[in-house]
Amino acid sequence: AQTVTQSQPEMSVQEAETVTLSCTYDTSESNYYLFWYKQPPSRQMILVIRQEAYKQQNATENRFSVNFQKAAKSFSLKISDSQLGDTAMYFCAYYNNNDMRFGAGTRLTVKP
């Protein structure tokens, strides 16, 4: 099975600054999808951003952007202008053929 690795269990950032969360994955597939999900204390899983492996252009969603390096199997998330509401667990996920695998998560704290 594919594996997803998030090497940063915890991170913190000052409000309004930029932070980057790391993610690497292992796969032998050429077509797949990558995601970042956010889980605030409310427990709800919220989709942050999505990247299709066949697209070279990095996905962006407002303050959230990714750096997708297919050859290196790396998929980092950049959060710009961090806000207090960004405090949450962030999960990187790999999806292919009805199977989604998650990394262990990074707990992000945004400090005022």
Next chain:
Amino acid sequence: DTAVSQTPKYLVTQMGNDKSIKCEQNLGHDTMYWYKQDSKKFLKIMFSYNNKELIINETVPNRFSPKSPDKAHLNLHINSLELGDSAVYFCASSQVQHRNEKLFFGSGTQLSVL
């Protein structure tokens, strides 16, 4: 309307009991999943079903039995509950359509086995 709804939100029970968690999605998706999130927040896939057929069964004890009466429902029945079954269980659904794959999650069921 809630896209993926699971009930109950909280479940407290004694060791050895049998319990069920229900999940329904109104998105018209073909694929549904069960995930277990442990106390360290690790999310592990348990099952996935596509059009009522089992696709993934990840080394889950056979005390866990998913049931998909139709593609909008995927219920999880757990026999002989053990302390280690305490976790949050998430149901999710997805649809392979126009290269728009993504998972929609329910709000989770917090299971506490005493």
